[in-house]
Amino acid sequence: MTSATFIYKIVQATDWHQAVAAGFYDGSPDDRRDGFIHLSTGTQLVGTLTRHFAGRADLVLVAFSTADCGAALNWEASRGGDLFPHYYGRLDPALALWTQPIGDGEPHVLPPLEPEP
Numbered sequence: 154m155t156s157a158t159f160i161y162k163i164v165q166a167t168d169w170h171q172a173v174a175a176g177f178y179d180g181s182p183d184d185r186r187d188g189f190i191h192l193s194t195g196t197q198l199v200g201t202l203t204r205h206f207a208g209r210a211d212l213v214l215v216a217f218s219t220a221d222c223g224a225a226l227n228w229e230a231s232r233g234g235d236l237f238p239h240y241y242g243r244l245d246p247a248l249a250l251w252t253q254p255i256g257d258g259e260p261h262v263l264p265p266l267e268p269e270p
Contacts, residue, residue, distance in 0.1 A: 157194040159250070159267045160222070160238045162215045163206055169213050169252060177243040189227075192217070192238040195266045200232065202261045212255040214264055221248045 164172075164181065172178035180190040183205075193201045198214075206212060219226060222240060231237040256262025 156269075157238070158219055158269050160192045160194055160217050160219055160226075161198060161266075162190065162192050162217070162244075163198070163201060163212055163255065164215060165209075166211045166213045166254070169215060169246070172244075173246045176246065178246055179243050188241070190240040190244055192226075192240055194238065195269070197235065197237065198263060198266075199260075202255070202263070204232075206261065207259065210257045212257075212261065213252050214255050215252045216250040216267060217248055218250060 162178075164178075168181070169178070178190070179185065184190045191201075219238070222238075225240050225242045227239050227241060228236040229239050250267070253264035255264070
């Protein structure tokens, strides 16, 4: 477990709009392949953008409270042994605290993040 209060999902804007309309987000093709929805803490976002979203446009950043995610949220070792938040199941878009566009270009421009308490 980690002390992060907020976690984030980087997602194609059209996919997120579809999720909101459907009432659930079941993840990207990579998420579905891996069996969970990949999320990141604020300090992990730049690395996630660089490794997995380089050259992609029309991205949004969706913020969630770890407290709202319940038992479906697990912290598991990934890159370099860092603990990453993984959500097992369909993610309810109503849990999103906010959604902001990620600036296109290289490097991507992240919106301001909530400060950790």
